[in-house]
Amino acid sequence: MAKLVGQNLLHASENTSLESSVENEESQMSLPPFNREEPQLQQKNNEIHPSKLAEDIAMVHINQTGSFQELNGSNATGFCRIFSDFADKTSLNGVQFIKASSSLPVKVIWSLLLSAAIGAMIFHLYSMFTNYFAYTKHSQIDLSFSKLPFPAVTVCNVNIMRSSQKDKAGQALRDLINAINPQQMMEKAKDWKPTMDYSSGGDARRMDNFLDNFSMNMSFTNDRMEAQNTYFTETCKDCWEKESTSSSSNTVEYNFRELFNRESETTRDILGHQVQDLIQQCSFAGRKCMLTNFSRLHSTSYGNCYVIEYNKFISRKSGPDGGLELTLFLETDEYIPGITNGRGIQVVIHQPGTVPFPKDEGIAVAAGSQTFIGLRVVKVTRLGEPYSPCTSTDNFVTKYSKTYTRNTCQKICQEMSVRDKCHCYDESELELYDVIENPTGLKPCRNMSQLMCVSKVVFQYDGTDSSCECNNPCSETVYAKSIASRQWPSPSYADLLIQAICQEKPNSTCSVLKNKDNLNKLEDFIKLNIYFEDLNYEELSEQEDYTTTQLLSDIGGTIGLWIGLSVLSLFELVNLVTELIAYLFCIKLGNH
Template sequence: MKPNALDLFEKFTKRTTCHGLDQITEQGRPTYIKFIWGLALAVLFGGMCWQLTARVLEYTEFSTDTKLHEEFAPYVEFPSISICNYNRFFNITDHHELAAVDGLIRLSSPARLQSEDALWEKYIRDYYQDSKHSIFLSDEVEKRGWQLSEQTIMKCTFHHKPCNYTSFSSFITTMGKCFTFNSHEKKQSIPGDGHGLKITLNVMQRELMSGLWGICNENPKKMKYHHKYSFAECMTECRIGYVIKKCGCKPYWTYQVHDALECDVWNMINCSGDAEADSLNLTPDECGCDQPCHSVGFVQALSYATYPGVLVGEILAADEENPEKGSNDIESHIMTANELNMSEIDPFRVKLNAYRDNHLMLDIFHETLSFTRVTQSKKITEMSLASDFGGLLGLWLGISVVTVAEIVQFFFQLLAAFLKKRPVVLPVEHV
């Protein structure tokens, strides 16, 4: 007699290592006992599925374990320091030039008023019709931007060694002309004030013109215009690529791009101004920019005070008015406040206030020679996920790998029995 599916199932429950199934099919047991065992197995199976689903979801959500470890070192790398002046243009005395430059800046702003576009375009066209004016905004920034020179650097030291404007390299950004400090000694071995970069600047305020695991990518895309990948630089390159693709030229502030020509003022009016404004609305998904799994960040601590003090400020302001006196005049004024009659120097503090308005001192340094290493690792690895599967199957139903093999065998037996029962239909010949 050929076995049917019920007979095969009964035999399977008696020899399988999955506990509890034989309690349902055992002969002679009351029906209510079998029902209770069936209900219990259904509840246990549901609990197992619930826990397995929770573990799989936690794995697919890229959950991480974060480990913080503070490490001390004999020295730490000194970061690249870039200095920009928010006042992008200086010494523009021609009203038409100022209106044209201001108009070009407004064209690429997402907050511009379109109702004023025609007016600004008129200023731009009127000024740049003259062929003696360069039609590239980067030339205007280079010529009229804030300069780092002997006149603007009042004092500069790095590791207590003197530095000057030749220690900085310039580049053009959307903030105007910026300068990055370059030093052969890019390490700080002594923590604290004065052991990093200390610089006093004249910002020329009075000459201001108006106007690893987780949701990260271990191998982010290669940067085209930057040496190292970062999320911000990726978005910047995306903006650059958007403008180049749409208008065939690059924005004026893309100093690192060498495979495209700069957009001239006519292109800014007709295309790149709008494109640059629109590029600010690009999303990381549209740009394909992911958070990198490896990055280095600096925690900034900012403190400030009025610079300089009254006593020193009066002396410095007086020396600025009479530069031929030099530093010897300062040394001659080293005395206590009681010995120096401040009212005789500048009774209304006019020079002091002017000096304070136009000068600032930056002291950039590492407070400690330690750094915090933040490491994120998989909270659930593939190995631990497989172990969870095995543990939960065994805990709730007593299922092991052997049981899985038995279940596979059972299904093949069912399939074989079904195929053997299929009737064979022979064609009937009609005489």
């Protein structure tokens, strides 16, 4: 190999000497160069140029293992060659001017301009990515029109228990009812002398009143209320509740509900108002609906409530004629004196499949009235993470067979926290037991230590427990309501209603109804009209302020603005990086 290279070098040297002498003679004789051009070209095609051969030998040596090894020149020279080739071919603005210019000041100016453009581009891109990853959003409202599925409606008589059924209640509940004597309370009210209350300390004071402080002879002690008072006075030092005590009127109602909720489910069903008594007439869009369309809901505050939810109820026209109409009989003679202090119903209008909470979400409707509740539908859609946290209803439906609402989730989380920390279950939220089952092996929270634990969990729960997050639903239907009412029925129509009721009631009940004066007759009835005011509905949806498509478009515009590159031009940079990596790899391979 070396011998062959030496021979080539020798021949090349001789040819070079011969060529030099010929050229000298030509220059001396002033012969035109074209006279020897054709022979020179033929000679060069058959010979190895010495400078090219020397460069090849200096740069690359092919050894027997096939590896590449650089024998002459530095790494910097190789890098410069790669960058020089890139500068010749790239469409990146300014690079050609830096290379092509022979003036150093011009090179410096173009280098500064290119650096400034790249810096501005980086700042611009940083601003865009910051804006994109802020995940800002806005709300978009669209109006649509179509026939609408009717919401679920829950109706509760405000009287939790029928007085005629009190003998079927437990002994403690009967004793409480017997101890509440309105006549005795009236006698005490006559002798009541108001005093000033300084219990809050300092100059803060107010006039005591009879409803806050009347007393009754009751054998039942409400440990739950005692536990709450103890929690406020001993544990919750900053709570405003510790500055006052529970009023007597609230205590009576609280004690009654506590004892009523301790009755078995079967007993509570019997004690409460029955659907065939409460619902005297039902129609949807002018067509009669059946009592079988109603299902019972156990309410902590109202006893038996009834839910009408039928997926075939579709409103095809707006107004009262296209909605639900109910005629309700309140059985006010069954109201328990001293416990039920008003007449009427509680109505909840809610999304089908959700759990209603009449005390928290209900509308109070007075007795002796016809009430019109007009609805407007708002369908809300949220983006979810990372724009705003929301909960999909699918997993909730799978687990509980109910549509997700934030209120339901919070109550379930609170109940689960009670079970986990107090090792018992809270029986004060009857609505939940239509969703979650009573746990096996756990007893209700009734002794003082358990109720103290329940009070702590309930009053400290703020819905931020990371193990049980309750976000807004990702999609929900909200019903905006407008309410109007008028006195109803007229005395003559009330007599007609009573006559219809007497056909199904015992004679004793019928005689009581007929002997009532006109005012009391009217207060036994309510007419309820629920309908859509308009079949137009709003779609309120969250939209991204800065979409991925906009980001990509802005990236291209920014790079093109500052350094003049397109998407394809970016691959020039990719190619440059690839060549540099390949070059470094060859150097490393050659060193080994």
